[in-house]
Amino acid sequence: MSEHISESYDLELRNVRNALMEMGGVVEQQVRSACHAFVAHDAELAGLVRVADQRVNQLELEIDDQCVQIIARRQPAATDLRTLVAAMKASTDLERVGDEADRIAKMASGLAGAEPPLDQYGDVRRLSTDVIKMLSASLDALARQDAEQAAAIKQADSAVDAGYDAILREQLAAMQEHPHNIEQRLSIIWAARSLERIGDHAKNIGEYVVYLVEGEDVRHQKLRGG
Amino acid sequence: MLQTPIADAAQICLRVRGLTVAYAEEPALQGISLDIPRHQVTAFIGPSGCGKTTLLRSFNRMNELIEDARTEGVIELEGCNIFQAGVDPAQLRRQVGMVFQRPNPFPKSIYDNVAYGLRIQSSSSRAANLDQEVESALRRAALWDEVADRLDAPALTLSGGQQQRLVIARAIAVKPAVLLLDEPASALDPISTLKIEQLIHQLKSNYTIIIVTHNMQQAARVSDFTAFLNAGRLVEYGPAEAVFTNPKERQTEDYITGRRG
Numbered sequence: 175m176s177e178h179i180s181e182s183y184d185l186e187l188r189n190v191r192n193a194l195m196e197m198g199g200v201v202e203q204q205v206r207s208a209c210h211a212f213v214a215h216d217a218e219l220a221g222l223v224r225v226a227d228q229r230v231n232q233l234e235l236e237i238d239d240q241c242v243q244i245i246a247r248r249q250p251a252a253t254d255l256r257t258l259v260a261a262m263k264a265s266t267d268l269e270r271v272g273d274e275a276d277r278i279a280k281m282a283s284g285l286a287g288a289e290p291p292l293d294q295y296g297d298v299r300r301l302s303t304d305v306i307k308m309l310s311a312s313l314d315a316l317a318r319q320d321a322e323q324a325a326a327i328k329q330a331d332s333a334v335d336a337g338y339d340a341i342l343r344e345q346l347a348a349m350q351e352h353p354h355n356i357e358q359r360l361s362i363i364w365a366a367r368s369l370e371r372i373g374d375h376a377k378n379i380g381e382y383v384v385y386l387v388e389g390e391d392v393r394h395q396k397l398r399g400g
Numbered sequence: 401m402l403q404t405p406i407a408d409a410a411q412i413c414l415r416v417r418g419l420t421v422a423y424a425e426e427p428a429l430q431g432i433s434l435d436i437p438r439h440q441v442t443a444f445i446g447p448s449g450c451g452k453t454t455l456l457r458s459f460n461r462m463n464e465l466i467e468d469a470r471t472e473g474v475i476e477l478e479g480c481n482i483f484q485a486g487v488d489p490a491q492l493r494r495q496v497g498m499v500f501q502r503p504n505p506f507p508k509s510i511y512d513n514v515a516y517g518l519r520i521q522s523s524s525s526r527a528a529n530l531d532q533e534v535e536s537a538l539r540r541a542a543l544w545d546e547v548a549d550r551l552d553a554p555a556l557t558l559s560g561g562q563q564q565r566l567v568i569a570r571a572i573a574v575k576p577a578v579l580l581l582d583e584p585a586s587a588l589d590p591i592s593t594l595k596i597e598q599l600i601h602q603l604k605s606n607y608t609i610i611i612v613t614h615n616m617q618q619a620a621r622v623s624d625f626t627a628f629l630n631a632g633r634l635v636e637y638g639p640a641e642a643v644f645t646n647p648k649e650r651q652t653e654d655y656i657t658g659r660r661g
Binding site: 175176177178179180183249250251252253254255256388389390 | 616617620644645646647652653654656657658659660661
């Protein structure tokens with residue numbers, strides 16, 4: 175895309191993109207740390223996740239404000255307009271990803287001192303790996319404005335949903351069998367639920383990238399054959 | 401190449417095919433083909449000198465008033481070629497009215513401005529209804545309430561925005577099919593501009609409206625269809641919502657987003 179005749183307009187749009195990239199980076203790290211804190215019962219790391227959430231909230235406000243200013247003063251059209259709409263929507267989703275990471279971190283703090291389960295949270299680890307991959311891919315697609323990569327994220331979401339369902343079923347069955355350990359098993363369910371939601375947000379971000387690049391709104395469409 | 405966003409041929413008011421206009425040997429428009437839908441607002445946008453005003457002036461053969469202007473191609477108004485022998489340009493211009501950038505009321509009263517065209521073409525039955533016709537045109541131009549008590553006042557005592565609406569009333573008094581607006585609000589303040597835009601919105605249920613504007617936001621606000629011209633060629637033509645959010649052509653994108661092309 176060539177440059178605007180107005181250099182300050184280019185700068186303003188670049189600032190929005192930079193803030194969004196920073197937000198994505200902070201949130202991605204939050205999710206990684208929260209997952210690690212959860213499986214390792216690491217209260218200190220969990221505390222860092224919670225501190226980072228303040229920066230995420232601040233970035234959400236900054237991005238919204240910058241976008242509103244540009245809309246009011248520049249009357250953006252075409253790609254510029256779609257960039258701003260996508261940035262505002264993506265920042266909302268990223269902020270919610272931050273909230274889910276915060277939730278996982280809170281549970282990690284609660285688990286500190288307890289013995290990890292025998293399977294060392296094998297299912298949660300697998301689910302978190304898949305979800306973090308999805309989130310990274312969506313942020314990558316956003317940074318490179320890659321609609322093809324963004325569209326592929328939708329496929330990954332089905333696997334994450336299935337992973338969550340499997341954890342839920344397994345933990346419910348285990349609760350019935352060993353009712354003494356319900357608190358820890360509930361934590362696993364809540365963490366898996368948060369991860370599944372993070373996957374949904376990553377999918378949303380992928381959809382905004384498709385809109386940004388191709389101008390097509392692909393939300394609420396079923397996968398082909400799905 | 402024909403560009404038409406209009407699926408239903410019955411909706412077409414003006415059909416342009418292979419329109420080429422040159423001033424002296426300087427080409428102003430090259431091979432324009434497009435369809436203008438009836439009772440909709442179509443906007444022509446593009447940089448200065450792109451040919452949008454020339455295209456607008458082709459619809460009522462105003463270019464013929466320019467020495468050395470040469471026109472090729474076909475424009476059909478409701479199926480009839482406006483360039484064919486036997487078409488009277490004066491008659492055509494009553495069917496295809498025009499409003500210019502600067503309001504140009506005659507130095508006469510408000511009433512006489514609107515009645516002017518009616519008197520020229522009047523049969524006796526029409527003259528009898530002159531008061532009614534003047535009032536009706538002023539009402540349709542959203543000016544009646546502001547001038548009803550001073551119809552005999554000189555038109556030039558009106559504000560610029562009122563003058564422009566008076567000129568629109570004068571144009572629609574003779575019941576044209578098409579209204580051509582050449583930068584109709586560029587000399588007006590923002591409030592008068594919004595009044596003109598609101599008027600355009602009201603008028604489109606009775607007239608086919610074509611507007612040339614340098615103001616892209618205005619084109620985005622008022623038009624149903626938007627055509628982007630550049631260097632005498634039609635680059636892109638489509639529904640306004642598509643052109644302003646997701647243009648197909650890179651040239652259009654660069655122009656409407658203010659990028660160096």
